[in-house]
Amino acid sequence: MSPAFKMNARVFVLLLFSSLTFATNFNKITKVFSWKQISYDIKGVLYLNDTQYERSESSIYFDQELDDSEKYFIQYNNVPIGFEVYGDRVFVTVPRRRHGIPSTLNYVQLGGPSSPTLKPYPNPRWSKLLVSTYRPRVDSCDRLWVVDTGLLEVPDARKQLKPPAIIVFDLKTNKQIFRYNLKDTDLVNERTAGGLTSITVDVDPKSCADAYAYINDLATNGLIVFSMRERDSWRINHSSFNHDAKALNFSVAGNVINWKDGIFSIALSDLNSNGTRTAFYHPLVSTQEFSVDTAFLKDKSKSIEGNVKILGNRGPLTQSGSHVYHNGTRTLLYANVAQDAILCWNVDKELKPENVGIAAQDHKQLVYISDLKVSGDDVWVLVNQIPRFVYSSLNPGENNYFIHRAKIEDLIKGTVCEKK
Numbered sequence: 001m002s003p004a005f006k007m008n009a010r011v012f013v014l015l016l017f018s019s020l021t022f023a024t025n026f027n028k029i030t031k032v033f034s035w036k037q038i039s040y041d042i043k044g045v046l047y048l049n050d051t052q053y054e055r056s057e058s059s060i061y062f063d064q065e066l067d068d069s070e071k072y073f074i075q076y077n078n079v080p081i082g083f084e085v086y087g088d089r090v091f092v093t094v095p096r097r098r099h100g101i102p103s104t105l106n107y108v109q110l111g112g113p114s115s116p117t118l119k120p121y122p123n124p125r126w127s128k129l130l131v132s133t134y135r136p137r138v139d140s141c142d143r144l145w146v147v148d149t150g151l152l153e154v155p156d157a158r159k160q161l162k163p164p165a166i167i168v169f170d171l172k173t174n175k176q177i178f179r180y181n182l183k184d185t186d187l188v189n190e191r192t193a194g195g196l197t198s199i200t201v202d203v204d205p206k207s208c209a210d211a212y213a214y215i216n217d218l219a220t221n222g223l224i225v226f227s228m229r230e231r232d233s234w235r236i237n238h239s240s241f242n243h244d245a246k247a248l249n250f251s252v253a254g255n256v257i258n259w260k261d262g263i264f265s266i267a268l269s270d271l272n273s274n275g276t277r278t279a280f281y282h283p284l285v286s287t288q289e290f291s292v293d294t295a296f297l298k299d300k301s302k303s304i305e306g307n308v309k310i311l312g313n314r315g316p317l318t319q320s321g322s323h324v325y326h327n328g329t330r331t332l333l334y335a336n337v338a339q340d341a342i343l344c345w346n347v348d349k350e351l352k353p354e355n356v357g358i359a360a361q362d363h364k365q366l367v368y369i370s371d372l373k374v375s376g377d378d379v380w381v382l383v384n385q386i387p388r389f390v391y392s393s394l395n396p397g398e399n400n401y402f403i404h405r406a407k408i409e410d411l412i413k414g415t416v417c418e419k420k
């Protein structure tokens, strides 16, 4: 074989490979877990399906007044929505938006089965202490932060069982560090609790005691700030937290989404030269991105009015849920629900459609990325197809829920987000 021919063959293979990559660049992604349906292991009792578990007083969770058919485990109703990664543990939340959910905050172990049973975190007792949790967060001080909305969010049977609260666990000892009930002034009305779907933690690198948490309220359009040192919280309103009517009606898995979800995700930059961070945020129903310096969030005497920046527009069908900033590559990664994709944007570039890349896309295994996290240089996603659950039905016989991971360098390679 002549060297020239060898070279051509290599180019040909490369071209073929990159065109395949372009068609469905899902090959950058490693499947970690997949589930047809969610099952649990609670105190050694397995909840494998609607019939295979022990029906006893101790397996009733909050719903004592219900009929027998409603108050125990109803497997189909268990839809995972949020997650977080710490060492060899992956936390998986199942908000109580229907009856029959035995535990809202759970974990599974990496390196075991590909469809593991969920165990309540930190222990079985907590399956009854927490009402409903969405997207938790691990901070740089080995702590797990969760918001318990306190709301049994079952359609036509909503019950606020406890005040919404921030609960923080020590991941080394698996003990609660503190619980903080949000104040009445943090909340607008009875809908607010159901909108507290994520928490972002801003820790002073020099002191774990100096931490702030930012909670999005997508239901009544606000941001709640919590100061760990002051043990105090306050609410911020701003018009940029509202959904954009022009971005309504995108579709997922053939279902038109008419949710009017406001501010959905808050992503923090690394420390700026002046010791604060940039908080990037967007409503779910929007194609814009906004930012504000955390100096204006952390000081309750300051207003963000006049300090919010409209960074730009990501382009059509870029409606996204969770997003996270990765410092090493200076990119934001988005759970883009309107295109079954992970989007990227390098924050050093102007935010406009040409500068937003599709880092991965798959119309089967990335259908509704419900949560996205960055751990080191890995990007993790939890996929749950929730529009199918809400508008039609999931097929319990096939894989419905996924957790995938990818190296960030692989994800952005060949996209506009790659640093040249």
Ligand SMILES: *[C@@H]1O[C@H](CO)[C@@H](O)[C@H](O)[C@H]1NC(C)=O
Pocket (backbone or CB within 6 Å): 048, 049, 050, 051, 052
């Ligand atoms: C429930 O799980 C058990 C054990 O895996 C199995 O034998 C049984 O057929 C399942 N029942 C249903 C209704 O799926």
Ligand SMILES: *[C@@H]1O[C@H](CO)[C@@H](O)[C@H](O)[C@H]1NC(C)=O
Pocket (backbone or CB within 6 Å): 188, 235, 236, 237
């Ligand atoms: C935010 O807006 C809500 C609804 O209009 C209002 O009830 C609440 O008092 C406002 N809170 C602050 C801190 O501005």
Ligand SMILES: *[C@@H]1O[C@H](CO)[C@@H](O)[C@H](O)[C@H]1NC(C)=O
Pocket (backbone or CB within 6 Å): 245, 246, 247, 248, 249
């Ligand atoms: C979304 O759908 C509603 C109801 O069909 C319609 O009134 C509205 O104009 C639509 N908006 C957009 C931006 O498509």
Ligand SMILES: *[C@@H]1O[C@H](CO)[C@@H](O)[C@H](O)[C@H]1NC(C)=O
Pocket (backbone or CB within 6 Å): 272, 273, 274, 275, 276, 293, 295
């Ligand atoms: C902090 O620095 C960043 C850039 O490094 C700047 O955008 C921001 O406005 C500064 N914040 C304050 C409160 O001065």
Ligand SMILES: *[C@@H]1O[C@H](CO)[C@@H](O)[C@H](O)[C@H]1NC(C)=O
Pocket (backbone or CB within 6 Å): 270, 327, 328
């Ligand atoms: C973030 O990246 C910058 C360089 O872009 C680096 O100087 C800084 O140390 C990084 N921060 C962390 C926490 O790794």
